[in-house]
Every structure is written in C-alpha cells, then in structure tokens.
Amino acid sequence: MNREMPKPSLSRICMIYNLLGELENEGITHISSTEIGARLGISAHSIRKDFSFLAETGNAGSRYDVSKLRTQIGHELKINRKRKACIAGLGRLGTAILNYDMFSHNGYEITAGFDSNINIIETLKTNVKLYPAYQIPDIIKNEQIELAVIAVPADAAQLTAERLAAGGIKGIVNFSPVVINLTDDSILISNIDVVKEFQVLSAFIGLNEIE
Amino acid sequence: MNREMPKPSLSRICMIYNLLGELENEGITHISSTEIGARLGISAHSIRKDFSFLAETGNAGSRYDVSKLRTQIGHELKINRKRKACIAGLGRLGTAILNYDMFSHNGYEITAGFDSNINIIETLKTNVKLYPAYQIPDIIKNEQIELAVIAVPADAAQLTAERLAAGGIKGIVNFSPVVINLTDDSILISNIDVVKEFQVLSAFIGLNEIE
C-alpha cells in the first residue's frame, strides 16, 4: 500500500474487490474506472485516486484487467488472508451471523460461538463449536482467533469486549448499540448500529418535510 | 437545524441523543461536552462543534441539561417522530431484526414483513403482518410505511429495492452486499455490509503484520 491509504479509500477498495469477484464470475475480463463507478455509485475520479494509493494497478491508457486487479488488491491489502473469527452472543442476530455463508466464502472461518446461557449452547444445532462466555479468553488464545462479532445485549457488550481483548483479539465488529472502551487501542472496533441508521435516515427525511 | 449539518455530525448527534436517554435513566441531570466525549470516544471539540449546527443547546458556561438537550435534539432532528417500517426478506437476519425490540423502543413501528417464499409467511410466528414479496408496493402505499430493511439474498436485492421504491418508500437500510441503484435518488439508502467490515478490519490488521 502506497503511503497512507485514507479510511474511505480502503472501504471503497474493498467494495471494488468484491465487485471484481462478481465480474470474474460473469466472465468480464476488462473494466474501466467509469464502469466500476457506475456499478458502485462512486465517481470514476475517486476510484482512480483510490487506486493511486496502491503500488500498481493497470496500464495507463488501457482498461483494468479484472482478475489481475483483484489479485493485486487482495495481495496488497491482505484481504485474501484467511483469518479465524468467532461470534459472541447467540441470540437471533448471533445465530444469523453464525450461519451466514458469506464469511467462509471470503476466507473468514467462524471457529467458535459463545453465550452466557448454557442452555443455548447445548441446544443450538450447528457445526461451529460453542462455549460458555467465560471461556472467551482461553479459546481465543488457543484457537488463534483474530476477529470477533459482538451480538450480545447492550448491558453485556463491554464485558464481552474485555474478554475478547483478554484473549488477544485483533478486530471486533460490534452490533450492540453501545460504545466499547478498551485500554488496548490497537484493537480495531467497527460499530454497526441499526437503530442509529434508522435515526439518521429519519433525520434526513425530516429535513425534506415541510412542517 | 442551523445551516447544513455535515453527515458525520448528524451521526454523532444521534449517538449523543441515545446516550442522553441512558443518562436520564441513570438519573444524571447534567453533563459536559468532555464527559460526553469520554463516553462515546469523540473529542469534546467535535461535540461542541456538532451542537453549533443546532439552533440552541445549552447556556455558555454551564454544563448541558440532559433532558433539555435530548428534547431539543429530538425536536430539531425529528428523531422522536414515529415512523412505520417494514422488513423485506424473512431469513435468519430478517426475523432477527423483526423481533428486535430496540425499534419499537425508539419510535419505529415494524408493521409489515415480506418474503417471496409463501411457506415462510405461513409458518413464521410473529405479531407483525406478513405478505408475499410482490405485494410490497401496495402495502407500502396503503400502510404509509416510510422505512425499510432489505435482508434478502444478494440476487434479489435490486428487485426488492425497486418494489419498495414503487411503493414510495423514503429510506432503506440495505443489509445485502450489493449496491442498489434507484432512479429516484431522493430515496435514502444506508448500506450495512458485514463482510466488508471484516475485510476492512483484516486490511488494517494486515498493515501491522511484519511479513
């Protein structure tokens, strides 16, 4: 990766990486920045600028080679690196994520599920190994799990995060509507708050309402 | 709302709004920008700047009155406005969202669920009324539904969005890993892509890896 890649660029490049995968399946071998932009709702300028943070992309003048570009991005961003992941909290949302194929299709192997309710652990039908929540630190350490999803209720989120941190987790996707505070700030946290998304949409809608 | 509120400010203010609700429950009546910042991991500067886009907030010099500020934000952003919502796609993720209490607790009433599989509609146990997918436009129109969650498989996302648009939906939270293109660009779309979140985390982790 050339110099510092801005966060928004990284996010867009991941979208492009996934699009390139679809294009490969469709049998499309070459594509221009304009076409990528039209598909993803991004300006072509932005896309070319994003690529300029990568070491190498296409040949100036001719369009991008789909599979070459995808390989290049995957390599530079280490997106294609296999990593182990776990789910903490096996309610409806947690089990939905546990069973979501897209993770394994993209190199993320879910190797553990955790819940504080032993009953859930014993009755849930899945191929993923399940453990009680207090074992989080040990399992993370032993299994070398790098990524975690937090899908526990709001009041358990902070404790769960601390247990994940104690095991040496490297990145967390937090679905609980609570901001997590960890002393080790090298642990990356990405927050997904569905209700907040509704509120933001609602506020924007409100702007266009007369009264 | 004073002048144009930047998107990041709006997002932070929604977080603050929700925090203020928690503080009310805890019986905390006053709070400073520094304290809000510490709780949410935002700088105090940012918070005060965000508030400057609102018409009125606190008295310069004294801390913010928690319930006054919450009321003010709710009023200006119309966050407290009740809106009807629906879920399109009743797989694991869709049903998880259908049963998520946090929506009703925040003024969003889920009044309809849709799926293309009639079998699911007939067997799913819920208080929410369920309909086959082709009825989306009619129901949206008749029930005056403003917000929607798309939780269908990737290949059905575009069609689902078009049906929602045909019914006059105003905002969509899209959980499918596909970019939706609508001709009516007054319809707001917020994309949540869990796999992309993993990829971004993975790329950041990769930056800190030696080899």
Add this chain to the structure above:
DNA sequence: TTAAAGTTGTGAAATATTTCACAACTTTAA
C-alpha cells in the same frame, strides 16, 4: 464578595478527502 477553575460556542487554522484537469498512453476504426 471575589478569584480560580471549569464550561460553552464559534470563528479561524489545520487537516483530510474529493473533485478537477491534463499529460501520457492505448485502442479503435478508417
């Protein structure tokens, strides 16, 4: 009553990100 400490609100400066413009190159088609 008064000084010290703490706080808000907001222009201005600093920084980050997006958009523009165009040279250098490739492809296409006559």
Add this chain to the structure above:
DNA sequence: TTAAAGTTGTGAAATATTTCACAACTTTAA
C-alpha cells in the same frame, strides 16, 4: 498508417471535516 476517441495516473484546486484557540459566561470554594 494515422487520427479520433477513450483511458489511466496523479499533482493541484476545491471542498469538507476536524481541531484549535479564546472570549464570554457559570460554578465553586474560600
């Protein structure tokens, strides 16, 4: 072979966002 059309890559300009600095005010404590 050659001109026209299309494309990338990237500095520079424009725009957006964050951070700073500080006046004006409030609270606290002696």
